[in-house]
Every structure is written in C-alpha cells, then in structure tokens.
Amino acid sequence: MRLYLRLLKFVRPHLGTLISANLCMVVNSVFFGIVSTSMVIPVINNVLRAAPMSIPDKMPQFLKELMSAINSVPQLTLFAWVIIGIIAAFFLRGLFTFLQQYLMAKVSTKVLTDLRNSIYDKLLEFSLDFYSRSHTGVLVSRITYDTSMVQNSITEGITDLVYQSSQVAVYVFMIFFLREMYNIGWNLLVLSFVVLPLIMYPIVRVGKKLRKISGDVQEQMGLVTTTLVETISGMRIVKAFSMEDPEKRKFDSQNQALYKMFMRSAKREKLLDWMIEFIGISCGCLILWLGGRKIIMNTADPAGFIAFIVAIFMLSRPLSRLGKINSINQKALAAAERIFEILDKKPKVIEKDGAADLPAFRDSIRFDEVSFAYGDEIVLHKIDLEVKKGEVLAIVGPSGGGKSSLVNLIPRFYDATGGKVTIDGLDVKDLKLKSLISRVGIVTQETILFHDTVKANISYGKPGASDEEIVKAAEIANAHDFIERLPGGYKTIVGERGHRLSGGERQRLAIARAVLKDAPILILDEATSQLDMESEQLVQEAIEKLMKGRTVFVIAHRLSTVKFATKIIVLDKGRIVERGPHEELLRKGGIYKRLYDLQFLEEEVPKYRDAEE
Numbered sequence: 001m002r003l004y005l006r007l008l009k010f011v012r013p014h015l016g017t018l019i020s021a022n023l024c025m026v027v028n029s030v031f032f033g034i035v036s037t038s039m040v041i042p043v044i045n046n047v048l049r050a051a052p053m054s055i056p057d058k059m060p061q062f063l064k065e066l067m068s069a070i071n072s073v074p075q076l077t078l079f080a081w082v083i084i085g086i087i088a089a090f091f092l093r094g095l096f097t098f099l100q101q102y103l104m105a106k107v108s109t110k111v112l113t114d115l116r117n118s119i120y121d122k123l124l125e126f127s128l129d130f131y132s133r134s135h136t137g138v139l140v141s142r143i144t145y146d147t148s149m150v151q152n153s154i155t156e157g158i159t160d161l162v163y164q165s166s167q168v169a170v171y172v173f174m175i176f177f178l179r180e181m182y183n184i185g186w187n188l189l190v191l192s193f194v195v196l197p198l199i200m201y202p203i204v205r206v207g208k209k210l211r212k213i214s215g216d217v218q219e220q221m222g223l224v225t226t227t228l229v230e231t232i233s234g235m236r237i238v239k240a241f242s243m244e245d246p247e248k249r250k251f252d253s254q255n256q257a258l259y260k261m262f263m264r265s266a267k268r269e270k271l272l273d274w275m276i277e278f279i280g281i282s283c284g285c286l287i288l289w290l291g292g293r294k295i296i297m298n299t300a301d302p303a304g305f306i307a308f309i310v311a312i313f314m315l316s317r318p319l320s321r322l323g324k325i326n327s328i329n330q331k332a333l334a335a336a337e338r339i340f341e342i343l344d345k346k347p348k349v350i351e352k353d354g355a356a357d358l359p360a361f362r363d364s365i366r367f368d369e370v371s372f373a374y375g376d377e378i379v380l381h382k383i384d385l386e387v388k389k390g391e392v393l394a395i396v397g398p399s400g401g402g403k404s405s406l407v408n409l410i411p412r413f414y415d416a417t418g419g420k421v422t423i424d425g426l427d428v429k430d431l432k433l434k435s436l437i438s439r440v441g442i443v444t445q446e447t448i449l450f451h452d453t454v455k456a457n458i459s460y461g462k463p464g465a466s467d468e469e470i471v472k473a474a475e476i477a478n479a480h481d482f483i484e485r486l487p488g489g490y491k492t493i494v495g496e497r498g499h500r501l502s503g504g505e506r507q508r509l510a511i512a513r514a515v516l517k518d519a520p521i522l523i524l525d526e527a528t529s530q531l532d533m534e535s536e537q538l539v540q541e542a543i544e545k546l547m548k549g550r551t552v553f554v555i556a557h558r559l560s561t562v563k564f565a566t567k568i569i570v571l572d573k574g575r576i577v578e579r580g581p582h583e584e585l586l587r588k589g590g591i592y593k594r595l596y597d598l599q600f601l602e603e604e605v606p607k608y609r610d611a612e613e
Contacts, residue, residue, distance in 0.1 A: 007336045014107045021103035026166050028096040108154040119143045127349035128413045137226025146335040153332030164318035171315040214334035217261045224254050357435040361520040363424045364388045371418030379405045380574045392552040394565035401571040403555045407523045411440045441519035445526035447506040449498030455490040461517040477512035477542040511542045522550045
C-alpha cells in the first residue's frame with residue numbers, strides 16, 4: 001500500500017482533473033445503475049403484463065407517489081416513455097463515459113510524462129560510475145516499458161477502482177433496498193453475499209503471484225532491450241564477424257523466455273476472470289432457482305424479485321472487473337519498485353550546499369595524495385602532482401594504469417576516494433558542478449556526436465553561439481573545408497554517433513566543439529589513437545591550435561605526439577613511477593623508454609615492408 005500511495009503522489013498535481021473524472025464516473029454509475037435496475041419493474045408490470053406495480057408499505061412516500069403516478073399512465077404511453085427514458089439514459093451514460101475517459105487519459109498521460117521526466121532528470125544526475133555498472137537497455141526499458149505499466153494502472157486501475165467500487169455500492173444498496181421493500185427472504189440475501197469472499201480470495205491469491213511474475217517480465221524486457229541496443233549499435237562488428245546467426249539465436253532465446261513469462265501472467269489473469277465469472281453466475285443461478293420457486297408458488301412479487309435478481313447479476317460484473325484491477329495494479333507495483341529503485345538511488349557525485357563558483361583559472365591544478373577506487377578495485381594510489389597554468393602535462397603508461405581515471409577526477413566525473421583535487425587551492429568538491437565543468441574542455445578517444453546537424457554538434461556546449469563563432473571554431477579545428485563539401489554544409493545531419501562521417505572528421509568536429517567552449521583547462525584523452533596517418537596529421541594540427549594558451553592534460557597512446565609536453569608522467573598500476581621531460585625519460589631507460597622503443601619498432605616495420613614491396 002505504501003508503494004501504491006507513493007505512486008499516487010505523481011497524480012497530486014493533476015488532482016482537479018482526476019476529481020472531475022471521478023465525479024463523471026460516480027454520476028454515471030449511480031444514475032445508470034439505479035435507473036437500469038428500477039426500470040425493470042414498470043416494464044414488466046405495466047407494459048408487458050398490463051398490471052400496475054405493487055407499492056410496498058415500507059416504500060418512502062416520494063417513491064410511493066412516483067409509482068402511483070406511473071401506474072396511472074396508460075400502457076402505450078408508459079411504454080413510449082420507457083423507450084425515451086432508455087435512449088436518454090444511454091445518451092447521458094455515453095456522455096459521462098466520454099468525459100470520464102478523456103479526463104482520465106489526460107491525467108494518465110500527464111503522470112506518464114512527469115514520471116519519465118523524473119527518471120530522465122535522475123539519470124542525468126548520476127556520475128559515470130553508475131553507467132559503468134548499468135546496462136543501457138535496462139535503463140531504456142525502465143523509462144519506456146515500466147512507466148507505461150504505471151500509466152495503464154492509472155488509466156484503468158484508478159478509473160475502474162472508483163467506477164466499479166461505486167457500481168458495487170449502488171447494486172449492494174439496490175439489493176438491500178429491494179429485499180426490504182418486497183420482503184425477499186434473508187436466506188437469498190445471505191447467499192448473495194457468499195459470492196464476495198469467494199471472489200475476493202482468488203483475487204488476492206492470484207494478485208500476489210502476478211506481481212512476482214510481472215517483476216520477472218520487466219527484468220526480462222530489460223535484457224531484450226539491452227540486446228537490441230547492443231546489436232543495433234554494434235551492427236558493424238556483427239557483420240564483420242558474421243555473427244548474425246548467433247545473435248539471432250541469442251535474441252530468440254531471450255524473446256522466448258519473455259514470451260513464456262507473458263503467458264504465465266496471461267494464464268493466471270484469464271483463469272481469475274473465469275473463476276470470478278463462474279462463481280458469480282453459479283450463486284446467481286442458485287438464487288434464481290430458490291426465488292423462482294416462490295414466484296411459481298405465488299409467494300413472492302415477480303417484479304420485485306426480478307429487479308433483485310437483475311441487481312445481483314449486475315453486481316457480478318464490477319466484482320469481476322475489480323479482479324482485473326488488482327492484476328493491473330500488481331503489475332504497476334512491480335514496475336513502480338523498479339522505477340523507485342532509480343529515483344531513490346543517490347548520486348555519488350553531489351554538489352555541496354553552499355558550493356562556490358570557480359573564479360577564472362589563475363595558478364595551478366593540484367592532486368594532493370589522491371587515491372581512487374572502483375568499488376574494491378584500487379585504481380590510483382596517493383598521486384601527488386601539480387600542473388601550473390599554461391603547462392602541458394602528458395600522461396603515459398601501460399593500459400589499465402589509471403590514466404583516464406586521473407583526468408576524470410578534475411571535472412568530477414568521479415570523486416577521489418582519498419586525498420583531494422584542487423584548482424587554485426579550491427577543492428573541486430567545494431565548487432558548483434556547472435561552474436567547474438564550464439572551465440574544462442574535453443576531447444576523448446571515443447568521439448560522441450548526436451543525431452543532429454553539424455552546427456548543433458559543434459555548438460553543443462554553447463547553444464547560443466553565432467554562425468560566425470561556429471565557423472571560426474571549425475576553421476581552427478581544420479573542419480571547415482570538409483564541412484563545406486557535405487551535402488547540406490553545416491546543416492548536414494551527421495547520423496547516430498556521427499556514422500556518416502569518417503573517424504578523422506568526427507574527431508575534428510569534437511575539437512571544434514572544444515574550441516567553441518573555450519575552456520582554460522583542456523583534457524585530451526587519446527584523441528588521435530584510432531586515426532590513420534593522414535587524419536592524425538590534420539587532427540594533430542587542430543589540437544595544437546586548440547592547446548594554445550590553455551592548461552592541457554594529454555593522454556597519448558603514440559608517444560611521438562607528446563614530445564612537446566612541458567612535463568610527462570608515467571602511470572603504472574595507479575602510481576606515478578616516472579616523471580620529467582621527454583629526453584630525460586629516454587635517458588633513464590625505464591618504462592617510458594621501453595614503451596617508446598616498442599612503438600618505434602611498430603612504426604618502422606610497416607615502412608620497411610612498404611619499401612620492399
């Protein structure tokens with residue numbers, strides 16, 4: 001119940017619309033329920049049997065007067081009025097049903113929108129460590145499939161909970177009222193309400209099973225979505241290694257598992273529907289048999305008893321629907337658990353209360369005994385380092401040494417687990433995140449472009465940039481010429497992840513983006529490691545232009561590109577094992593010298609083979 005009440009908090013901003021929808025439901029339920037049941041009596045007596053209605057002594061005076069008036073109406077006239085009344089009743093019922101459905105659709109859609117916005121906003125708050133542990137497909141499934149389950153609960157669950165509950169109340173009232181007015185035996189009334197516990201028991205039992213199954217379905221849906229996302233985004237690799245058949249088998253296996261879970265859920269839902277209907281009809285038929293005998297023996301009023309029976313049979317429908325509501329709500333609660341799991345998760349990187357803006361960068365960036373770990377895996381050990389304004393620090397070393405982890409601590413993509421990172425003496429944890437990020441430009445090995453225009457991708461970090469600023473940034477990045485050759489120039493859509501461009505072109509757009517941001521601190525994370533020689537030269541020229549007047553952290557795979565660095569550090573197993581300028585490190589004959597010699601051989605061997613050919 002606590003989880004369901006928490007879910008309903010998303011309905012609170014739209015409470016006015018929800019109340020209006022519920023009023024329409026209640027009016028519809030009360031009006032149609034009472035009118036449809038009470039019309040049975042005059043139709044049977046006055047129209048079909050040409051006999052006046054019997055007026056019970058216990059009947060309230062205003063109803064006695066109404067029934068006397070109906071008895072005085074000629075048979076054909078009454079029949080005409082009954083027909084008109086039925087048409088009017090169904091017209092009003094349809095009108096109120098339309099209003100209720102429209103208003104509930106508005107509420108549920110708004111709640112769905114708010115819920116998705118809340119999840120998306122929360123996802124943007126998480127630091128990168130969260131995404132390193134999460135599957136993209138699972139997160140996509142939660143913001144799409146799980147939220148749609150909640151919307152279904154609001155559209156049908158709340159709607160029917162109010163509507164069917166009011167229907168139950170109306171028909172229960174009619175049953176008691178007719179029993180009292182027409183002296184229907186208590187045994188029939190007691191038998192009528194045996195159906196309630198008989199129906200509620202399977203509703204509760206099956207509902208608990210459905211919640212568990214629905215949770216499994218949602219987990220499996222996340223796996224299916226993950227496979228889809230990975231396969232589509234990695235289609236080039238799938239094709240390159242002829243892995244279509246294994247991928248088909250993998251997806252078919254996951255899809256079949258999802259199918260089986262859906263069918264387990266469907267079996268229980270449909271079985272519940274059948275059980276409720278069968279129990280209701282069986283009880284109704286037993287009551288019909290017992291009461292019908294009294295009518296045949298002339299010991300009961302036919303019209304009153306038939307109205308009583310109609311009310312009982314009509315009661316079975318909302319009871320059956322309440323069973324379905326429980327199924328819907330159990331599925332929604334399973335989805336809500338997964339949604340709130342995201343919303344309740346605390347970001348590891350948070351902005352302190354009273355955090356300060358970072359002033360203009362003036363002096364240095366310092367790592368003071370900095371350590372960092374991913375869970376139990378220690379990545380950096382007590383790094384002590386200072387980089388002065390305007391210096392270029394090259395960070396080299398074997399793979400897995402902690403190079404990217406070190407620079408990721410500057411913009412607080414992660415937080416150090418020990419020591420502190422300071423900019424001009426200010427701990428980065430004491431600074432406003434946006435203020436800190438605004439001082440840092442980044443060009444990474446994996447160039448991320450969005451499915452948008454060239455112009456939008458360059459100006460991503462500065463949305464209000466003028467066309468002149470964008471063109472100037474592209475020129476500095478050696479990108480303007482190839483952009484002009486594109487079909488739409490700066491308005492060309494680059495495709496998802498920029499797949500319509502070459503690697504070098506994508507990288508130059510990323511550099512143009514960093515140029516336009518014009519941040520005083522620049523991080524280059526292996527920005528040229530995956531380029532051919534010609535592209536690398538163009539990108540390297542662009543990088544050299546970008547670096548002018550900035551404090552730069554360069555992670556370089558090719559050591560020939562870091563000779564210009566002011567200082568070089570070598571990271572190995574999370575520790576700084578060497579530091580100094582290029583020539584000095586070569587003379588030391590340590591890890592740097594060994595890495596440099598290995599790369600020299602790798603570069604010379606292809607040249608030698610080309611000469612032989």
